[in-house]
Amino acid sequence: MSGLDAIDRHIIRALRANARISNTKLAEAVGLSPSACLRRINILEQSGAIRGYTVLTGNTSGEEGIAVIIQITLDRQTEDYLNRFEVAVRKHSEIRECFLMTGGADYFVRVEIESAGDFERVHKDILSKLPGVSRIHSSFAIRNVLASQKVRKS
Structure with a gap:
């Protein structure tokens, strides 16, 4: 700022x-x-100092969903691999956030699920089919300590 x-x-x-x-x-x-x-x-x-406004929502059943933070490593870090991965990620509403990272993983992805079975579906049907993925490491959140949101205007 x-x-x-x-x-x-x-x-x-x-x-x-x-x-x-x-x-x-x-x-x-x-x-x-x-x-x-x-x-x-x-x-x-x-x-662009203020890029937009958003609403943070909870689960309509009154119960919080389970946040899963996923580290994804690609086969290669070429522009083509990164672009194909990012285009594919944007097609899945289950993926709430995706960050290109430095360090050990290429991307951090956040999804919200209702159960372990729901995560199995997301892992099998979405994450493992994203282009160029060589490694997926998932961590389940125990509880949310702080939530804030900044988003771009569409």
């Missing part, structure tokens, strides 16, 4: 804490008039 002044950073912190805060309350919290605050938000959005 370089290039932002203290007020911009204050606006972003407040929106991260509560993206549904009214402009009037946000303006009051950061010490601006509502019109000046809205102008700042628009500039932050146009510059």
Whole structure:
């Protein structure tokens, strides 16, 4: 967030804490008039400092799903292999997040499942069929300690 002044950073912190805060309350919290605050938000959005807003949802049954963090290693790290993998990942709604990584694994992928049987299906029908995959290492989350979300505008 370089290039932002203290007020911009204050606006972003407040929106991260509560993206549904009214402009009037946000303006009051950061010490601006509502019109000046809205102008700042628009500039932050146009510059890409704020890339979008999202909703974090729970399971509709009232029970949390099980988060699985998966490290995926590809056969090769060529541009073609990376592109084919990334195109394939975007086709599966079960895959909630995917990060190109440095270090031991090429990608970290996050999926949410309802049960071990559900993960077996995701592993067999999706993960093992992604192009170029040579190794899959999965870890099940015990509980979520902190959840925040930043997404790009579509």
